[in-house]
Amino acid sequence: MRLFLHLLRTDARRLLKTPSVPLLWLAFPLALSLIEYGAFGQVGRSANGLPKGTLLLVDHDRTLLSGVFAQALTREPLSEFFEVVRLDTTNVFEKKLANNDASAALLLPAGFQDSILAGGRAGLTYVPNPRQQIRPAMIDAALRTFLEIGNRFLHEAHDAMALVRSQSQVAGAPNRAAVLSISAAFYDAGQHFTKLGALRSLDLKVQRPAPKPGQPATAGDAVNFFAYFLPGLLLFSLLMVSQGFERRAFALRERGLLRRLAAAPVGPGTVLASQAVAALIAALTTGAVILVLGALLFKIPMHQPLVIGLTLVGFSLYAVGLMKMLYGAAKTKRSAEALGSVVTLLSTLIGGGFAPIEIYANSVRPFAAATPVGCASSSMVDAIVHNHSLAMTAPHVLGMWAWGIGFCVLGVAISWRTHARH
Amino acid sequence: MIEVLDLRKTYGDVQALDGVSFAVPEGAVYGLLGPNGAGKSTAISILAGLVKATSGRASIAGHDVATDAMAAKQALGFVPQDVVLYDELNAAENLEFFGGLYGLRGAALRTRVAELLVEIDLGDNAKRAVETYSGGMKRRLNLACGLVHRPKVLLLDEPTVGIDPQARLHILEMVRRIAREGTTVLYTTHYLQEAEELCRRIAIIDHGRILAEGTLEELRAQVGERDLVSLRGRFDVPATRQLIEGLEGTEILSIKEDEVQLAMRHGGDAFGRLVRGLGECGEAREINIRQPSLENLFIKLTGRELRE
Numbered sequence: 001m002r003l004f005l006h007l008l009r010t011d012a013r014r015l016l017k018t019p020s021v022p023l024l025w026l027a028f029p030l031a032l033s034l035i036e037y038g039a040f041g042q043v044g045r046s047a048n049g050l051p052k053g054t055l056l057l058v059d060h061d062r063t064l065l066s067g068v069f070a071q072a073l074t075r076e077p078l079s080e081f082f083e084v085v086r087l088d089t090t091n092v093f094e095k096k097l098a099n100n101d102a103s104a105a106l107l108l109p110a111g112f113q114d115s116i117l118a119g120g121r122a123g124l125t126y127v128p129n130p131r132q133q134i135r136p137a138m139i140d141a142a143l144r145t146f147l148e149i150g151n152r153f154l155h156e157a158h159d160a161m162a163l164v165r166s167q168s169q170v171a172g173a174p175n176r177a178a179v180l181s182i183s184a185a186f187y188d189a190g191q192h193f194t195k196l197g198a199l200r201s202l203d204l205k206v207q208r209p210a211p212k213p214g215q216p217a218t219a220g221d222a223v224n225f226f227a228y229f230l231p232g233l234l235l236f237s238l239l240m241v242s243q244g245f246e247r248r249a250f251a252l253r254e255r256g257l258l259r260r261l262a263a264a265p266v267g268p269g270t271v272l273a274s275q276a277v278a279a280l281i282a283a284l285t286t287g288a289v290i291l292v293l294g295a296l297l298f299k300i301p302m303h304q305p306l307v308i309g310l311t312l313v314g315f316s317l318y319a320v321g322l323m324k325m326l327y328g329a330a331k332t333k334r335s336a337e338a339l340g341s342v343v344t345l346l347s348t349l350i351g352g353g354f355a356p357i358e359i360y361a362n363s364v365r366p367f368a369a370a371t372p373v374g375c376a377s378s379s380m381v382d383a384i385v386h387n388h389s390l391a392m393t394a395p396h397v398l399g400m401w402a403w404g405i406g407f408c409v410l411g412v413a414i415s416w417r418t419h420a421r422h
Numbered sequence: 423m424i425e426v427l428d429l430r431k432t433y434g435d436v437q438a439l440d441g442v443s444f445a446v447p448e449g450a451v452y453g454l455l456g457p458n459g460a461g462k463s464t465a466i467s468i469l470a471g472l473v474k475a476t477s478g479r480a481s482i483a484g485h486d487v488a489t490d491a492m493a494a495k496q497a498l499g500f501v502p503q504d505v506v507l508y509d510e511l512n513a514a515e516n517l518e519f520f521g522g523l524y525g526l527r528g529a530a531l532r533t534r535v536a537e538l539l540v541e542i543d544l545g546d547n548a549k550r551a552v553e554t555y556s557g558g559m560k561r562r563l564n565l566a567c568g569l570v571h572r573p574k575v576l577l578l579d580e581p582t583v584g585i586d587p588q589a590r591l592h593i594l595e596m597v598r599r600i601a602r603e604g605t606t607v608l609y610t611t612h613y614l615q616e617a618e619e620l621c622r623r624i625a626i627i628d629h630g631r632i633l634a635e636g637t638l639e640e641l642r643a644q645v646g647e648r649d650l651v652s653l654r655g656r657f658d659v660p661a662t663r664q665l666i667e668g669l670e671g672t673e674i675l676s677i678k679e680d681e682v683q684l685a686m687r688h689g690g691d692a693f694g695r696l697v698r699g700l701g702e703c704g705e706a707r708e709i710n711i712r713q714p715s716l717e718n719l720f721i722k723l724t725g726r727e728l729r730e
Contacts, residue, residue, distance in 0.1 A: 003522075003523065006519075006523070010508070010511075010519050010522075013511065014510045014511060017510040017511060018510050252508075255504060255505075255506055256502050256504045256506045257506050259502060259506070260500065260502055260506045261523070262470075262472050263470040263472060263495060263498065263502075264495060264500075264520070264523040265492045265496045265523070265524065
């Protein structure tokens with residue numbers, strides 16, 4: 001045990017002397033995470049769980065009525081769908097849309113107030129961001145509903161607007177009678193409009209079932225799409241870390257370290273165990289760091305920690321065993337590198353590491369889910385995204401452990417043989 | 423301290439060791455001299471417990487390397503031919519690592535490491551990563567790593583391969599000092615000069631067999647007071663053989679169409695007759711005459727030069 005700890009301590013010391021190595025192991029999956037996360041955009045989330053868009057408002061009119069209109073856009077329920085960013089200069093919006101800083105722009109033309117007061121049409125211009133699909137469509141729909149209501153109100157307030165219009169053409173301040181008539185006209189319009197608002201009596205109450213196993217994972221109330229990808233990136237990272245460790249061990253083997261250790265009073269089992277445990281600790285640490293970053297940076301809720309933990313350990317065993325086997329069997333470093341990289345990429349690809357197995361074709365899905373990466377990614381997605389309990393994910397977790405133990409035994413056996421040969 | 427008795431090792435059809443026996447007393451430096459592939463490394467590997475012998479027996483400090491391997495390894499320091507160190511670690515950390523493998527720890531380990539760093543002249547560079555060291559510095563550290571636990575027996579597998587003369591001298595001096603302190607050293611090399619300078623006894627090994635064994639004087643006596651004559655050119659082998667066999671005090675060591683090696687006694691007219699007769703047996707383009715030495719013996723025993 002003392003020698004085992006001595007070897008382990010030396011491995012840790014070597015790793016600390018070259019911090020760039022573990023940082024590189026972490027950097028790759030994190031870079032991938034950021035890229036994938038960036039692909040979804042920095043999604044603000046509303047209380048109803050829908051992603052919020054950003055609407056650029058360019059007011060060419062700059063009148064009282066255009067200001068009231070803009071103000072109305074920032075109130076509920078519209079604010080549930082988008083937030084309004086008012087622009088002072090008119091040319092900036094195109095640049096902002098090009099930079100993907102907003103979902104759409106709404107242009108209020110000069111003469112907006114005059115057209116409304118004149119009872120004419122006021123044409124608004126809506127410019128969706130071509131680089132986004134869903135959010136511009138959501139804003140479009142919300143705006144159309146809002147304008148429908150606005151048009152209805154304007155229709156009901158036709159008499160009041162006519163009074164305002166005629167009063168605005170008279171020089172001097174309006175007299176008491178004029179103000180009263182305008183107020184009365186708006187009151188009547190309001191009454192008519194309120195009758196339309198009787199629809200409010202038909203209240204639609206949304207009742208969401210309480211979270212339970214089988215439901216999608218949410219951040220706030222929204223489905224967190226990135227939760228589907230995090231397990232794959234994590235598993236890929238574990239394979240990379242294990243390969244990195246085995247690569248270092250292989251380099252030492254090539255330089256004759258195994259031979260020198262074999263001449264010392266240290267059993268081959270102690271050497272192999274220390275190497276395997278060092279790789280296992282590194283893999284588990286990397287996994288834990290990625291999960292914590294996922295929870296903190298990407299707001300992924302870590303449901304079912306037991307399932308996640310068991311899968312993490314099982315897959316780490318598999319990753320360490322797989323790399324021990326490949327590097328133990330390989331005769332040259334080049335063949336080991338090539339084999340390790342190809343197996344890592346292919347198994348991750350097939351097993352749903354880069355895209356959730358759920359989107360695979362039915363014919364492929366059972367096979368993919370039975371592979372080591374498939375078992376692990378399925379159980380992690382089930383736990384993180386669908387909040388499945390250990391009982392529900394047991395087949396995948398057990399499958400993962402079977403792969404893990406099997407490959408660990410195989411890897412150690414082949415490494416033992418290699419060790420003996422050296 | 424080292425005993426090897428009728429050691430044999432076969433790899434498939436290849437007989438790497440064929441009944442090798444020798445013994446090295448405590449505090450002696452014993453040279454195992456032979457060309458590449460002669461069986462030196464196999465012998466060392468068996469003694470270090472890296473390879474199992476097919477038959478025969480080997481022991482280190484009284485411990486059989488096959489049946490009492492851990493005790494034998496504990497008594498053994500092994501310095502491989504290649505530099506095997508952790509490049510990321512510094513000299514002190516490397517020494518601590520290898521010392522730790524043999525059970526040293528705490529103050530005893532630190533004291534021993536400090537002592538060795540001074541011995542190998544790396545005291546000022548002890549905190550630098552090994553990857554920044556020169557080849558000679560690495561070699562010295564490589565040797566020191568085999569000495570941390572003060573082994574009773576030290577196996578040195580060609581420790582001076584590929585280093586500059588100054589570093590080589592440093593290592594040879596270290597080996598002498600180690601031996602003076604009572605450590606038994608088995609030194610394999612294919613540098614004759616090193617064997618002549620260092621070793622109390624030398625075994626010449628080739629094709630897995632010890633061809634000659636003894637002190638330097640004993641081995642030189644086997645060559646006799648004869649010069650080694652080496653002829654290069656183009657020769658009619660039967661005619662040349664006939665010519666040389668007719669020369670008094672001359673012995674053919676090897677004869678090929680392009681090279682002839684022979685041992686020739688001083689004095690007499692044998693050399694003159696050889697030169698005259700060669701004109702009828704072929705064409706000699708180069709003639710070398712060397713004084714009696716270990717190399718002469720090696721060529722006599724193996725029929726080839728050591729560098730081959």
